[in-house]
Amino acid sequence: MRLLVLGGTVFLSRAVAEAALARGHDVTTVSRGTSGRPPSGARHVTADRAAPLPRELTQTAFDAVVDVSSRPSHVRSALERLSHAHWVYVSSVSVYADDATPGGGPGILPLHRPLWDDSDDMADYGPLKAGCEQLVAEAAASHAVVRPGLIVGPGDRSGRFAYWVDRLRHAADGEVVLAPGNPHDLVQFVDVRDLGAWIALLAERSTTGVRDAISPPLTIGDVLDQVAAGCGARPRWRWATDEQLRGLGIRPWMGPRSLPLGLPRPDYDGMQTHLPAPAREAGLRIRPVADTARDTRAWLDGTPHAAITGLTADEEREALASLG
């Protein structure tokens, strides 16, 4: 397969390029060259998608295109030149307008109204992804849409899963660690390497259809225990309810003064319980959480300036003291 990865130099799109190369495919990556480097073995073309794609790309007959962009103008412009190929468009579960209903997925949950004009407002992320999905559906010769939930693993620039790995790699034996919500709350995510391998497979097989890209739901208690195991840590968890965390000014999900992965329940019961079966049936294979944690730890150990979001050590200490 001649595969064009629009991106290919960071995190997920790089994992797609790596997986396709490992399967013996001819891979071309395209980026401005500001965020990272392509995997070795890929042909790289430096270009800014704000301008039409360079001729050298439009003269190659690619079999498949993978695009991760959230900018409708970039997707539209690439489709004008590459619509003959099989497209795999990387969207997000953020296209859904319902985060509360458990067991959702394509055709079950309502979508945000699509946006077709570029926007840098994070509040428009879901509508932009919905708009890009439609552009691909209308123009590509054939296509698949992949809607990932939280993507984790080595190279993650959002620092959410990495918060827990970082916290636990520094935890002493038996240390008390603050944890969000109820240990039975369900959470879902996908390792970037599993997702990259699956997207490469969808491109190779010209698989069509829309699927969420996510692991089976696990309890957050189990996940944090597996992260601890992957880091060789034996913490004692101090679970704090949503109400207690709110009272302490601790935010959910991500950002400064947050406890990453925690989400208020039942408002977000659905966002963490999408149906995993359609992706599994189409070839997505999920590795154990402890493996993701171990490899994320190795990546953090070798990446001193990796982004970590969440509570500082002082903030956690103060919160634990207040909770008693």
Ligand SMILES: NC(=O)c1ccc[n+]([C@@H]2O[C@H](COP(=O)([O-])OP(=O)(O)OC[C@H]3O[C@@H](n4cnc5c(N)ncnc54)[C@H](OP(=O)(O)O)[C@@H]3O)[C@@H](O)[C@H]2O)c1
């Ligand atoms: N992280 C999550 O938990 C999560 C969850 C759900 C869905 N997603 C989706 O998963 C995908 C992640 O993709 P990713 O990891 O590859 O990260 P990304 O940040 O979306 O990757 C962007 C890639 O495109 C290139 N690029 C950006 N702007 C460009 C431009 N103007 N012209 C040419 N190239 C440009 C970047 O390189 P340069 O900057 O060097 O140009 C980079 O290679 C996205 O679609 C995201 O929306 C993420």
